[in-house]
Amino acid sequence: MKRLRPAISELRLAIPVLLLDWAALGIAIAVTPGLSAHTGWDVLLAAVLLAVAAALLRPLFAAFAARLGWAGVVAGWLLTQALLVYLALSAAPNIEVHGFWPAFWGSWVYSALVSAGMWVVTAGDNSAVLAHLLRTTRRDRREALTTTVPGVVIIQIDGLSAPLARWAVQAGNLPALTRWIRSGSHRLAEWHAQLPATTPASQAGLLHGASAHVPAFRWLEKETGRLVVTNHPRDAEYVERGFSDGRGLLADGGVSLSNVFSGDAPVSLLTMSTVARKGARRGPTREVSTYLVDPFGLTRSLVLTIGEMIKEVFQARRQRARDIEPRVHRSASYVALRGVTNVLLRDLNLTLIAEHMMRGAPVIYCDFVDYDEIAHHAGPTRAESLASLDGIDWVLGTLEQVAADTPRPYHFVVLSDHGQSQGATFLQRHGLTLEALVRRLMSGEDADVAGAPENEQWGRVRALLTELSGERQVVGRLTSSVLEAHHEPAAPAPAEGVDLVVVASGNLGMVYLARERRRLTMEEIETQHPNLLTGLVTHPGIGFVMVRSASRGAVVLGRDGVRHLADGRVDGTDPLAAFGPHAAADLARHDTLPHVGDIVLNSPLDTSTDEVAAFEELVGCHGGLGGWQTRPVLIHPAAWPAPDEIIGADAVHRQLVRWLEDLGLRTRPGPPGPGATGSA
Known part of the structure; x- marks a missing residue:
């Protein structure tokens, strides 16, 4: 019965798809110069011939394109559908085709209409996508070894807080997750994300148990003058090389998809730390090639991406028209970024997960950034942000159905790396940036400032482009130029004249007085810049x-009091009183991390609204303390034992490892692998 399911799914779609193809092909012929048909029945016959030609020839085209590399795949995407349309129209009687180019342009009209039409016809239904996934992965299923040992698919919903997840499940807005929770098959739990509450720090912990190596989203290595930005592939590789011991979460045959770090997975795709690695796979897989050359794949995704971009323009305008506050400017570059992350990358990730499930991969870990990206610009609880959660839930439901035909059973774990907190930005509230404030307070010095922030999710696009740029072909050269245009250079060394580096990770800021190659003490800062700490x-x-005193260790300074982190003593009013029970421990730990700024800053917290103020232009933010940003979610099979309280991403990593060990998916540690460098 399991084997019949793909055929039944495809058969159920055959008639509506054929009717849609008929209508789309008829319109394409009618509006394209150089194409004509005598009757509608001639168009129907051509649609049937096109379907037959596609079924027979597209797999061959996809396999051939994959052998040519990414350049071949792109050429295949541009030409495959045109060739099929040209052959079908030429073979159909009573249809006139005046050369290849009319068929080429007509094929694009046809593909766009079919993609839009399928979205309308199947809105809310994944049957068409499911049938497509099962069809394109059929060969992987036949070649895989069948086993009863279950695998695990771990889906990271970037930025989703536990309170919001709990509300969405209670409201029934996420059908798949709601069904899992209500049926008792899964349990929704909350864990505490330690400072800094950012994706790189949390993934270093979740995938490697090494969150202590990442002090922020971006930071300065004062000893070398290097500005590390973790959504740059070269920097992500550099950071992972410093903490990987070869025994990450995915070391035993796992697959890393669209992550910052690899978890030491043997198969790592669209992962920032591995895309530029020498010896990494550069060519596309057969399934990805099929996705790209199939009109139901890349062309469909592009049509829906354009639709997402149009929707973003409307929603941003509606925010302005209704004067919704807080809000930030949603730039043209963000419009494109939202389309890519919320449609194109999501579809590609779904395809890759299904492919590796059909191959029987023991563990798959994939990060979906849809919600996080929209929440940054629209707000964590705004309608468009919640709609993106529905899209990821649709992915979960689809993967659950894919699992019914895989060579091994699969368990699903859903987690997040951090939450998000909302609020008007520092610039909006005070009319200047954090960098400008620090410079103003520095003893009248006209300091140069390095470290301008960059949108977090551009790294996802950069990872995709870097995957493409690995081949020394046309696509490689083109994407390499794009990467160079977006790459943020390392900060100049102190000797080159940079006095000040100010970096922001949401409402967490770090100030580096960059002429010194070591972290300065509070006393030294006071001596060099008497107005700086008081002014801040x-x-x-x-x-x-937070600064480090030479005599008292780390101290937290507030307007009306001081907290001594070493012994917990408070002079005056506790500056951490509003930030929750973990604040002091989080800051004490953060003070010990490598490359922490000379001065660490956090925005205020409005306890009546739980709002904070990002030092970046983001209405939804994370990185520091305050609000829901330190309250991520962990949804796991209810039968799996777990502690009531989990503190830190490293603790979640250890729990995930225990679950994998219980399932028989972890081998005993051996000598470090060739890529391991030790846990420095």
Whole structure:
């Protein structure tokens, strides 16, 4: 019965798909110069011939394109459908085709209409996508070894807080997750994300148990003058090389998809730390080639991407028209970024997960950034952000159905790396940037400032482009030029004249007085810049300041009091009182991390609204303390034992490892692999 399911799914779609093809092909012929048909029945026959030609020839075209590399796949995407349309129209009686180019343009009209039509016809239904996935992975299923040992698919919903997840499940807005929770098959739990609450720090912990190596989203290595930005492939590889011991979460045959770090997975695709690695796979897989050359694949995704971009323009305008606050400017580059992350990458990730499930991969870990990206610009609880969660839930439901035909059973774990907190930005509230404030307070020095922030999710696009740029072909050269245009260079060394580096990770800021190649103490900062700490502490946009005293260790300075982290003593009013029970421990730990700034800043928290103020232009943010940003979610099979309280991404990593060991998916540690460098 399992074997019949793909055929039944495809048969159920055959008639509506044929009717849609008939209508789309008829319109394409009618509007394209150089194409004509006598009757509608001639068009129907051509649609049937096109379907037959596609079924017979497209797999051959996809396999041939894959052998040519990414350049061949792109050429295949441009030409395959045109060739099929040209052959079908030429073979159909009473249809006139005046050369290849009319068929080429007509094929694009046809493909766009079919993609839009399928979206309308199947809105809310994944049967067409499911049938497509089962069809394109059929060969993988035949070649895989069948086993009863279950595998695990781990889906990271980037930025989803546990309170919001719990509300969405209670409201029934996420059908797949709601069904899992209500049926008792899964349990929804919350864990605490330690400072910094960012994707790189959390993934270093979740995938490697090494979150202590990442002090922020971006930071300065004062010893070398290198500005590390973790959504740059070269920097992500550099950071992972410093902590990988070869025994990450995915070391035993796992697959890493669209992550910052690889978890030491033997198969790593669209992962920032591995896309530029020498010896990494550069060519596309057969299934990805099929996805790209199939009109139901890349062409469909592009049509829906354009639709997502149009929707973003409307929603941004509606925010302005209704004067919704807080809000930020949603630039043209973000319009494109939302389309790519919320449609194109999601579809590609779904295809890759299904492919590796059909191959029987023991563990798959994939990060979906749809919600996080929209929440940054629209707000964590705004309608468009919640709609993106529905899209990821649709992916979960589809993968659940794919699992019914895989060579091994699969368990599903859904987790997030952090939550998000909302609020008007520091610039909006106070009319200047954090960098400008620090510069103003520095003893009258006209300091140069390095470290301008970059949108977090551009790294996802960069990873995709870097995957393509590995081959020394046309596509490689083109994408390499794009990467160079977007690559943020390392900060100049102190000797080159940079006095100040200010970096932001949401509402967490770090200030580096860059002429010194070591972290300065509070006393040294006071001596060099007498107005700086006092000015920061008393500014209404600063919630607290952490510095390291030569005699007292790490201290947290507030407007009305000081907290000594070493012994817990508080002089005056505790500056951390509003930030929750974990704040002091988080800051004490953060103070010990490598490459922490000379000064660490956090925005204030409005306890009546749980709002914070990002030091970047993001209405939804994470990285520091305050609100839901430190409250990520963990949804796991209810039968799997778990502690009531989990503190930190490293603890989640250890729990995931225990579950994999219980399932027989972890081998005993051996000598470090060739890529391991030790856990420095």
